[in-house]
Amino acid sequence: MRTLLVLTVLGGGVAHATVAPALGIAGVTPDLPLIVVVLLALRRGPEFGCAAGFAAGLLQDAAGGGLIGVQALTKAVLGFVIGAAGSRLSVTQPLVQVPGLVILTVAEGLARFALLKMFNFSAPFSELMFYVVLPQALYNGFLGALLVVALAWIESLRARTS
Amino acid sequence: MKTRKFALLSLAVAVCLLLLTLQTRGYGARAADALAAVTTPIQTGIARAHRVAFSAWETYLDWKNVRAENGRLREENQQLRVEGLLVRETDDENRRLRRLLALQERLPLTTVSGEIIARDWGGWMRALTVNRGRGDNISRHTAVISPDGLVGRVVEVRPGASIVQVLTDPASTVGAHVLRTRAPGIVEGEPSGVLRFKYMSRDGAQIQVGDVLVSSGQGGMFPRGIPVGRVRSIDDRGTALFHYAILEPAVNFSRVDDVLLVTGESRQDLAGFFPSDG
Numbered sequence: 436m437r438t439l440l441v442l443t444v445l446g447g448g449v450a451h452a453t454v455a456p457a458l459g460i461a462g463v464t465p466d467l468p469l470i471v472v473v474l475l476a477l478r479r480g481p482e483f484g485c486a487a488g489f490a491a492g493l494l495q496d497a498a499g500g501g502l503i504g505v506q507a508l509t510k511a512v513l514g515f516v517i518g519a520a521g522s523r524l525s526v527t528q529p530l531v532q533v534p535g536l537v538i539l540t541v542a543e544g545l546a547r548f549a550l551l552k553m554f555n556f557s558a559p560f561s562e563l564m565f566y567v568v569l570p571q572a573l574y575n576g577f578l579g580a581l582l583v584v585a586l587a588w589i590e591s592l593r594a595r596t597s
Numbered sequence: 598m599k600t601r602k603f604a605l606l607s608l609a610v611a612v613c614l615l616l617l618t619l620q621t622r623g624y625g626a627r628a629a630d631a632l633a634a635v636t637t638p639i640q641t642g643i644a645r646a647h648r649v650a651f652s653a654w655e656t657y658l659d660w661k662n663v664r665a666e667n668g669r670l671r672e673e674n675q676q677l678r679v680e681g682l683l684v685r686e687t688d689d690e691n692r693r694l695r696r697l698l699a700l701q702e703r704l705p706l707t708t709v710s711g712e713i714i715a716r717d718w719g720g721w722m723r724a725l726t727v728n729r730g731r732g733d734n735i736s737r738h739t740a741v742i743s744p745d746g747l748v749g750r751v752v753e754v755r756p757g758a759s760i761v762q763v764l765t766d767p768a769s770t771v772g773a774h775v776l777r778t779r780a781p782g783i784v785e786g787e788p789s790g791v792l793r794f795k796y797m798s799r800d801g802a803q804i805q806v807g808d809v810l811v812s813s814g815q816g817g818m819f820p821r822g823i824p825v826g827r828v829r830s831i832d833d834r835g836t837a838l839f840h841y842a843i844l845e846p847a848v849n850f851s852r853v854d855d856v857l858l859v860t861g862e863s864r865q866d867l868a869g870f871f872p873s874d875g
Contacts, residue, residue: 481602489609493632494639502620503632508613515606554621 458578463570466540468495470579472510473539474586476518484514502554509546513539537576544568690854696744697855704870706820707861708742709733713854714758723766723786723850725749729858730757738818740859746824746847746871747771747812748856759858763850764825765790772813773825776868778803781813784825784844792826792844804831804842811868820859822868 458465468491476484488510495510496503517539541564548556548563619627701708711733715726729735731754739751741761749769753760762769769786773794780803782796794810808828814821826844834840 482605485602485606485609489613497632497637502617503629504613504616504620508610508617511606511609511613515602515609519602550617554617 460574461570463574465574465578466543466571467578468492469510469513469540469543470536470575470582472514473517473536474579474582476514477521479518480521481515481518484516484518485511486514488512488514502551502556505547505550505554508550509543512546513543533576533580535576536579537572540572540575541568544572693855697857700742700744700870701857704857704863704867705865706859706863706867708857708859709735711741711759711856711858713856716851723763723769723790724752725761725763725850725853725856727751727759727761727856727858728757730755730759732756733858734860735759735858740819740823741856742823742859743848743853743856744871745849745853746826747819748848748850748853750818751858761856764792764846764848765850771819771825772815773810774813775804775828776809776811777805778808780804781815784810791829792846794826794828794842794844795839796842797839804828804840806830809847810844814864814866817862820863820865820867822866822871824868824871 472484472488472491475487489507492506492508492510493503495506544564544567548558548560548568551558616632620629697710701710709729711727711729713725714728717724717726725741725748727741735751735754737751737754739759741748741751747764749761749763749766751759752762764771764784764786766786767788771784772781773784774781780796782794785793785795787793796804806828810825810828812819812821812823812825824847826846828842829845830843832841832843
């Protein structure tokens with residue numbers, strides 16, 4: 436579990452630092468660590484989701500130069516909630532994955548905004564939501580769905596060959 | 598088990614809230630320093646991996662681009678070579694035909710131009726096939742010339758083509774004289790592919806290597822004054838009646854492509870209509 440956790444956090448970090456800028460469309464980049472945390476929390480449960488979310492968020496906080504602990508907290512909670520609810524959710528359909536990830540990203544954005552507001556952050560809510568959170572949420576939704584489909588295809592291929 | 602899960606979540610939340618509180622109360626620098634001690638090596642590693650990944654990717658892209666460009670340039674180069682060859686060939690043909698046309702226009706003779714369509718280059722016979730035959734008013738013994746000099750005579754006429762016996766054919770004989778001294782003799786073909794000039798010693802004593810020989814016009818088969826060859830060496834037979842000189846043919850028979858077939862007669866000396874160096 437530890438190895439997978441380290442790989443997840445570092446892999447998400449590397450992907451976020453390398454692939455995300457290249458995937459940018461009109462200034463909107465996906466939140467790759469968030470997608471990774473959600474997908475792994477669904478498979479590995481709340482503990483893994485919480486730890487992975489905390490570590491990945493902490494790295495993002497450190498890299499971003501803002502208040503340290505905000506993304507660590509929101510992603511840890513998100514990883515935990517998704518991990519706990521994973522067994523009760525049917526997430527194999529893209530019709531569920533896309534809106535699911537959109538809602539989760541928006542929820543994470545709202546939680547982050549609320550936290551920052553508690554600690555005297557003064558950004559306008561509507562603009563932040565409209566220009567940053569929502570576009571990123573849509574992007575995350577489609578990218579996450581693609582990733583789920585790709586993973587499912589790889590797994591079916593492996594099952595067929597073994 | 599459930600308690601452990603919530604404990605982990607509580608711990609994560611508590612650490613985050615502590616970090617946030619410390620930062621807002623002015624201990625941000627210390628908290629950031631403490632975190633940086635942990636995250637900086639990780640970020641350094643990530644940045645290095647990023648650099649390595651991008652560098653490898655860029656190298657691959659460069660290689661791919663260079664490879665594609667290389668293929669394109671090779672293709673372009675090949676096409677240009679072919680085009681160059683075609684241009685050169687057309688240029689050569691144009692030059693040859695211009696020379697032939699110029700000769701045809703300046704000669705006081707009726708001639709028909711023809712193209713060499715085949716070569717019989719065995720040791721026994723040396724012959725060319727011209728694409729002019731019976732329908733073009735060609736008859737047996739018609740003289741065949743090129744801008745460089747005498748090629749030979751027609752020995753066989755067919756409906757659309759004629760066979761030309763070239764001067765180097767072992768059965769070929771042409772009356773000729775040295776342009777400088779007017780010493781007469783007979784030029785014969787040799788199986789080795791050269792020409793031999795047979796002359797009487799008392800008349801040709803002044804023959805020198807490099808002398809140009811032209812057709813004498815005797816017998817009426819060949820017009821007078823057409824270059825036949827140049828003396829390459831002299832075979833002095835001492836007191837014998839006949840001496841011999843080996844000639845370099847004026848025409849390169851293996852490379853001649855276009856010729857003129859002399860269909861009219863002329864008594865005029867034509868030496869002045871050909872290049873003076875033979």
